[in-house]
Amino acid sequence: MCPARIGEYRELPGPKGKEWLERAKRVSITAVQNELLVFDDEAPWLGLTMYDVDGNVYMDFFSGAGVNNLGHAPQDILEAVSRQRAFGPTCYDETVFPVPIAIRLRERLAALAPGDQPRKVFLSNSGTEAVEAAIKMLESARPERGIILAFENAFHGRTKGSLALNGSREVHTAHFLHGRDGVYHIPFPSYRGALDHFFQRIGHGDLPIKEINAAVLEIVQGEGGVNVPDPYELKRFESWLRANDIYIVADEIQTGIGRTGRFFASEYYDLNPDIILVAKALANGSDPCGATIANADLDFDEKGQHANTFGGHYSAMAAAHAVLDRFEQDGSLLRNVNEVGHNLKQRLRGLSQSFNGHFSSTAIRMSEPRGLGLMLAVDLIDESARDEYGTLTAEASAPRDRVVEETWRRGLILEGTGTRGIRFLPPLIVNREQIDIMMKIFEEAIEAAFDINISYTPDGV
Ligand code: PLP
Numbered sequence: 001m002c003p004a005r006i007g008e009y010r011e012l013p014g015p016k017g018k019e020w021l022e023r024a025k026r027v028s029i030t031a032v033q034n035e036l037l038v039f040d041d042e043a044p045w046l047g048l049t050m051y052d053v054d055g056n057v058y059m060d061f062f063s064g065a066g067v068n069n070l071g072h073a074p075q076d077i078l079e080a081v082s083r084q085r086a087f088g089p090t091c092y093d094e095t096v097f098p099v100p101i102a103i104r105l106r107e108r109l110a111a112l113a114p115g116d117q118p119r120k121v122f123l124s125n126s127g128t129e130a131v132e133a134a135i136k137m138l139e140s141a142r143p144e145r146g147i148i149l150a151f152e153n154a155f156h157g158r159t160k161g162s163l164a165l166n167g168s169r170e171v172h173t174a175h176f177l178h179g180r181d182g183v184y185h186i187p188f189p190s191y192r193g194a195l196d197h198f199f200q201r202i203g204h205g206d207l208p209i210k211e212i213n214a215a216v217l218e219i220v221q222g223e224g225g226v227n228v229p230d231p232y233e234l235k236r237f238e239s240w241l242r243a244n245d246i247y248i249v250a251d252e253i254q255t256g257i258g259r260t261g262r263f264f265a266s267e268y269y270d271l272n273p274d275i276i277l278v279a280k281a282l283a284n285g286s287d288p289c290g291a292t293i294a295n296a297d298l299d300f301d302e303k304g305q306h307a308n309t310f311g312g313h314y315s316a317m318a319a320a321h322a323v324l325d326r327f328e329q330d331g332s333l334l335r336n337v338n339e340v341g342h343n344l345k346q347r348l349r350g351l352s353q354s355f356n357g358h359f360s361s362t363a364i365r366m367s368e369p370r371g372l373g374l375m376l377a378v379d380l381i382d383e384s385a386r387d388e389y390g391t392l393t394a395e396a397s398a399p400r401d402r403v404v405e406e407t408w409r410r411g412l413i414l415e416g417t418g419t420r421g422i423r424f425l426p427p428l429i430v431n432r433e434q435i436d437i438m439m440k441i442f443e444e445a446i447e448a449a450f451d452i453n454i455s456y457t458p459d460g461v
Pocket of ligand 1: 065127128131156157158252253279
């Protein structure tokens with residue numbers, strides 16, 4: 001059988017995919033979720049194009065959870081990494097023995113961070129490690145302030161420190177946390193008044209303000225549903241934090257490196273966080289790489305308080321420099337995120353209207369799109385799936401899951417977010433023609449999932 005091209009239907013898993021999935025099941029932890037797809041790590045992925053082990057072709061609208069922001073196999077990143085590797089040295093306990101390529105990356109990240117205060121940068125291998133370093137800095141700077149504010153639906157990672165900050169799905173935290181260790185969750189400021197109740201409780205003295213060390217927030221919540229702050233509410237919160245000398249930690253692990261149309265999403269809200277966290281797209285996935293960019297006065301006091309083995313890995317540094325070079329040299333990149341992102345949002349709005357028109361007599365609904373730049377999502381919900389208290393149940397997300405799988409069967413990689421969202425996170429180099437193709441496949445996937453025919457009229461395009 002001929003491998004399927006983008007837009008063509010394929011059985012999933014394919015014959016080779018099936019074999020690999022059976023092998024994977026025997027040795028991979030159960031938490032691995034996908035049961036349909038095995039990608040081919042030896043195929044010539046390029047830009048938005050990917051392959052599975054059966055040779056089927058896919059278009060990437062997920063970027064490996066916001067990692068491959070410059071697409072797959074970008075020549076400049078590949079060359080930078082090969083050049084570094086050709087020298088020979090790879091990694092030698094960089095927190096103990098600093099090297100120029102890592103020192104220069106720290107300098108560049110410190111200069112890129114909003115504000116002009118001096119910064120110190122800790123380099124790591126993942127997002128969760130960047131979060132852990134921030135928590136330790138806060139604790140060592142102000143041990144007398146034992147409370148950290150975090151947000152409902154937040155996601156900050158899987159290690160125990162970041163896990164305590166999560167407000168996302170129960171499965172992430174159940175069994176693993178024995179107390180929240182000073183973390184206090186509050187509503188995400190996604191609409192005006194979202195924090196009214198919190199401020200009332202503070203007013204009643206329910207929480208000792210003098211013990212609050214910091215608030216840790218994703219500027220746009222990624223795993224929790226692509227939730228965007230209301231600018232007024234976020235500013236109100238920021239003023240309150242500043243008035244009470246509470247630090248702001250911006251987790252830009254998913255929103256950073258251009259994803260939302262600014263290099264850091266904090267820039268949208270004129271925020272100058274005390275600590276900024278990046279990872280994911282920092283080295284475009286070429287090598288694992290994360291960074292904790294902190295106000296210099298939050299630095300540790302003593303040598304040995306924090307370190308790691310692989311942080312500052314030389315080829316990860318080379319890749320990260322090449323990523324930063326690209327943003328510096330190619331002004332059209334962020335412009336593209338804003339223009340194409342705007343177009344995609346309009347298209348999704350049109351689709352949501354025609355979808356809801358079609359399903360007006362049923363309980364299935366598609367929400368308006370939300371998000372910034374190329375970090376967008378729509379919800380797809382079965383409104384009838386409710387328990388006796390009227391709360392939506394797990395079954396409410398069944399339509400979402402069906403549609404995601406149908407897109408995969410047509411060569412489009414999208415993923416869910418939160419309990420009922422579908423997110424659109426293409427590489428930032430995506431163009432309008434690719435948006436056209438994506439929309440066509442997405443529409444066909446919806447038609448297949450619900451056995452209907454949507455007459456989709458693009459709105460405002
Ligand atoms: N913070 C945010 C906002 C994330 O989206 C993620 C991962 O999805 C993390 C932290 C954890 O990053 P990692 O998986 O690299 O540990």
